[in-house]
Structures are given as structure tokens and as C-alpha cells.
Amino acid sequence: MGLTGWLRWTWRQLTSMRTALVLLFLVALGAVPGSIFPQRGMNPERVVQYFDEHKTLAPILDRFSAFDVFAAPWFAAIYILLFVSLAGCVIPRTWQLLQNVRAQPPSTPRNLGRLPQHATFTSAKTPDEALAEAHALLKGRRFRTALADGSVASEKGYLHETGNLVFHLSLLALLFSVGMGALFGYKGNVLVTEGLGFSNSASQYDEFRPGKLVDATELDPFRVTVKDFQADYITEGPQYGQAKDFAARLGYQGSSGAAEKDYTLRVNHPLEIDGSKLYLLGHGYSPTFKVTDAKGDVAFNGPAPFLPQDQGSLTSEGVVKALDAKPEQLAFMAVFWPTASRSADGKTIVSVFPGPENPAVSIAGVFAGDVSKGPRSVYRIDPSMLTRLKTETNVLTVGQSLKFPDGKGSVEFTGYKEWVTLTVTHDPGRLPALISAALAIAGLVVSFMTRRRRVWVRAAAADDGSTVVEIGGLTLGAPTAEFDDLVKALRPDDAPTEPVAAGSTKE
């Protein structure tokens, strides 16, 4: 076998039904680890946690991309082979179908009695009349027909193959659409406290994930302000504390510079701006503080976003950094309880409800030093670089203050605001993907509902002057009742039937 022969052999193997079958199983099997191991693309924190818990296993798994299965080279190899196989299989079939549709129906087999469906009867019409009648009937039923030497050949049901091909080609189109979205789309996450806003630019997002071909300097410059956020909770019964509804009132301004508009953003009701979509994904509390430094000047006055530690009670933790404090910068760690209450044993305070019924904070470590040299995250400080001013914790309700030791200043817990996390996605593949998917289903349904079938009718004069009409039918897949209808329509009401064959369906 020469090189071309070998290539041809490989191609034939790749585009065979057996290979398609094996690749379909492989793609199913390959997806399994993606559901078992945490995935970096979905929840990177859990991947980190997995590494902590499985110190030897995790790096080995990582070598096989177990934490990025759907971006793994081996997974890509499977689905690319599958789709190459699909194209190699389906494109020639499309070609073939186009030729078949234009060709004559296959000519009448010599022995119609051998076909799975078969009927014979005698008629008083002449052979020509009988054939003309059959021809008209089949044409009326939208068979493609050909009349030749004493018989009618007919064929119908190319929609089956057409539907099948549309389905497979749509899968190909779906893959391209998804790929297009991945290359030209982007996604940004941002946390916004009530009263604040953001504009659609890469630098304003807490996390920004652009596709490979996105120019991050050219995003549509729309602006969004969060006016307020409202969460409703169930206040009685076994589901006490479960959220009923979330709504964020927004003001937004499209990039065309039009006037600001209002929108109430809810779960399941994203906002569309300039071809991008904005979603409400999460919420939490930003307690507000007023920090006064050693000289009596206000060094911080406003909200600090705290991260929920537990979704049921929204007990949240965070840090406050007073970078303007003089002579030294100040920072403290705190816990926020939306509805503070003593625990059953009276020793600790817990939050018993996620809504702000009785907000309180406890201020734990207070620190002084070069806070701005530590982590840049607004949620963390590095205590090892700072001087600890106090260790015991103090609980404050709204309006209460705490004096720092050594005259370093004080903090007042002034209230709270709520924050929301918003996600902006821009995905030019979204609509093409939807169209491809809809076409795939349409193709599938059409293919399952139709079958290709052939019907032949032969009429010949018998010795006694009558005409013997023979009908044969062949259906791809299980035979249909249509054949029996046709026979019934053609057979004269009084015609004697051949006992074995009338409308029979043989295996």
C-alpha cells in the first residue's frame, strides 16, 4: 500500500459508522471525570481545596488535565476526531442525496413477489389504463414516478435522509457557534454595593475573562448603577430563612450616550445592553463604618463588602482598611450578623436569619502599620506585617462605637448596605448556537417521522383477457401501512384476491 492508499484507508476507517460509534462512547466517557473532579473553569476554589486535601494525587491528576477536562488536549482530540468523522461521513452523503433526488426511481425488479410487501389482483381495465391509474395515484401521493415497459416505479421519503443530514450538519454548526463564542466573547464579574456602579471596561471588573480574539480596549462603554437591592425571605415554616425573591434596582446608560434608564434585575431576568447581558448572581452585606484616627480625623467612612460564610444565615466576614489614618494606617477584621442572636448555650453569637432584622458586628483583631503594603484584596490583610492593638472581641450594634487602645482612634458601626455580584457576558455565538440546536431537533424529528419507501406496480394482460396487477413495496426500516392503503385504492372492489399475497407483510 502506497502513501495515498494508506491515507485513503485511514480516511475510510475514520469516517466509518464503527469509528463514529466508538468516538461517541469516548466522548461520553471522557466527560465523566469532568463531573467528578472540581473544574478550574467552574469553581477554582474547590480545585485549590482538592489540592490541599489530596497532596499526592492531585498533581498526578492535574498532569492528565483532570481539573480542566473540557479544555484538555485529550478531550479536544476526541471531539475533533468525532466531528471530522462526522463531516467526512455526512458531506459525501449530502452529495449523494442531491444526486439521488434528481435520478429516476430504481427500475422495477423482475419478481415483485419477493419484496417484503406484495399484492396481486386482477382488473377489468387494460394494462395501460391500470398503469395510468397507478401512476396518477402515486403522483397524487407525491411519489416520484417513472413509467417504463409495463410498469410504474416510484419512490418517496427523501425527507428521512434529509432530516438525518440536517441533524448532523447542525451539530457541526453548533460546534462552530460555540467556538465562535469562545473566541469573540467575554465575561466579567463585579461586586457592587448599593449606591455605587461600574462601567463596562476590563479594568473595572473583579474578574475578566476575554476570548482569545477579544480586544479588551474596545468593549461597549455602557454604565450601570445599583440603586438598591431587596431580598425577600420565607419567615415561617420549615423553609424559614430560604430566599423567595431577589431584586436589584438599576440605572443604566447604553454606550450611545442616551439618557439613563431604570431596570429591576432579578434572577432569571437578565438585562440586555448593547448586545451584552447583565445578570444578578449573588448578594451579601457591606456593613458601614466610620473610623477616626489618633488625631480625631475621619480616616474611613463607608461600606466594606463582607463575604458570606454561610448562605443560610449570611453570617459574613471581612476587613476594613483605613488607609488615610495618621500617623499609622489602621485595619481591623470583623464578623457581621444580619440577625444577631445568642446561641442556645449563650456563649456565642450567631445569625438566625439572612435578612437584616438585628444587625450586629464583632470586631476582632485591630491592627496598625503599613496596611497598604499587604495584600491588595479588599477582603484580606496580613497580620504578620502589622502591630496588633487588641485581641479580645467586641460586639457592636448600629450606632455603637469602640475605642482603640493607646488612643489610636475609634470605630463606629454606622449601619449596613447590601451588595450584589453582577456578571456581564458578551457571546456572539449565542444566537447561531440556538439556531443550530433548533435545526438539529427539527432534522431529528423529520428523520424519525419519515421513511424512504419504494412502490412498483406492474400490469400485464392475462390469457383470459383480464389484467393482472402486481404491486410490490420496499420500505427502509419497518414497513408502513401506506402500502395497504395504496393497494386498496387500486384494487377494484369486486376483484378476487390472491390468497397468500394480498397486502401481506412478510419478514
Place this chain on the structure above:
Amino acid sequence: MVNTDLANTSNNLLLVTVLLYVVAMLAYAADLAGTKAPAGKKVPTGKKVLEGVGAPAPAEPVDLEKEPEEGGRDWGRFAIVVTVFGWLAHAGGVLTRGLAVERWPWGNMYEFVVAICLAAVTGYLILLVRQKAKFLGAFVMVAVVIGLGAATIWLYQAPGELVPALKSYWIAIHVTAAIVASGGFTVGFVATLLYLAAVRFETKGRPAFMAKLPKAEEFDRLSHKAIMFVFPIWTFAIIAGAIWADEAWGRYWGWDPKETWSFIVFAIYAGYLHARATAGWKGKKAAIVSLVGYAALLFNLVGVNVFLNGLHSYSGM
């Protein structure tokens, strides 16, 4: 708001459903074994039963529409009547649950499994009318009684409100399609098991209690019909889910475990449809592929909620 009276009515109706299905199951089994009891008494006729023992399957096709013999009780007809009453109680149970919680009654795993069982029985009744598939009855009843029992014992959830993410008309579209498809796959699964059993009987002889079971091809044909009917519905359920995910979570596909397993189920059943058209894979091998597909479907339904952690975590587990 939850209407407790209606919720209790729903629980009671479902209890009645299970009892009726168990009765139907026994009656179907009696029918399959060829039992004909003279009115009022259950005495096997013996002859029919003995025929099957140890002997190769009878060559003549079984007459599925045979009228009951004079004076005998037709267990098959009795079973069908009980099934229909069971179905009515079942549908009533699902409906009252929906009215009790004032939403679509498939918001948690308990409700979902109960609804899938209803879809499976509905699918069986459709096959009964259109394909005379009475011989599937006993086995569909077994599957559904197991499903309803498991739902009531392990998955039961007091009626209640949904989390905000589930409050969308997409629950009507996406979840309903998934329920109908799962019900149909269940019928296909039962028929596939029987196909494999019947293939075995053809070489090894059939046991007496299956005297009236038809030939293997009949089961193959029925399971293919059921799967072919619901495969596009499953595909639609996935796509509707993707549209919903796009509204709720900001992306239409994210390989969340539930999405991943729905895709796996799709790929395996696509494999089954291919296998039926691939030389060397028809018959038994294709049947095994469809069993694997059903196993993946069950894992997606239960395992993903219990073992894997994802966005679809409203099962109440």
C-alpha cells in the same frame, strides 16, 4: 403558601396509586403465565404452562388479542382496568400536589421522580393502545412501583416553595420535557431488558411464568420505538435547559455535573441509534448500549444530586 389539605390528598392518592399498581402487576403476571381462572377461583390451566418448560420457545406467534375463554377470568383485561385507575389516581396525586403548592409539581427530586413514573405509565398506556403492548405491563409496573416506593421512602419532601432560581416558566418547558423523556426511556429500558431475556429464552427455553411472552424482535421493535420517540424530546430538554441556564446563570453551557451527565445520556443513546445501523452492533450489543444509556440517565437523576456538587442542587437532598 402551602395548602396542607391538598398536600395530604396528594399523598393519599399516591398511596392508592402504588397499591393499584401492585395489584395490576400481579394481574399482568398471572396473564403472562397464561393463567385462566374460572370465575372466582385462581386455578392455572396447567397445559399452557407446561408447554414452555424446558422446551424451546413455541414457534407459532402468540396471539395477543385472543379473547378470554368462556367462563374464565381475563387477568390481562383486569390488569389494564386497574392500571387505568392507578394512572388516574397517580395523575390526581401529581395534580393535587401542584395545586397544594401553587406551582408546577416538579420542583424537587421527590416530585420529579413521581412525575417520571407517571410519564412512564402514560408511555406504556400509549404503547398499549397503539402497539398492543400488554405484555410490557407487568414489568413497567415493577419499575414504577420501585420508583414510587423509593421516592416516598428516601426522597420525600414536604411541600414547599421554590428557590428563586427555579421560579421561571422554563421549569414548565425544560423539566416537563425531561420528565416525558425519562418516562419514555424507562419504557424503552423495560422493553430492552425483556428483549435480552427473550433472546436468552430462545436458546435456553422459557420459564413457565412467561408463557405468553412474544418473540424477541417484538421487544426490540418496541424499545426502539420508545427510544426513538423520546430521544428528540431529551435533546429538546437539554436545549431548553441551556436557554434557561443562559437566562439564569449567564451562560448556556458550563459543564455543570447535571449538564455533563445530560450530555453523556444524549451521547450514549445517540450511540444506541448508531449501533442499530452499524454492522456487527445490531441486536444484543445495541440493546446493551441502551441499558448503559439508561444507567447514565438514572445516575443523572439521582447520583448527580447525591454525590456531585453543582448548580442544580435544589433536589432537597
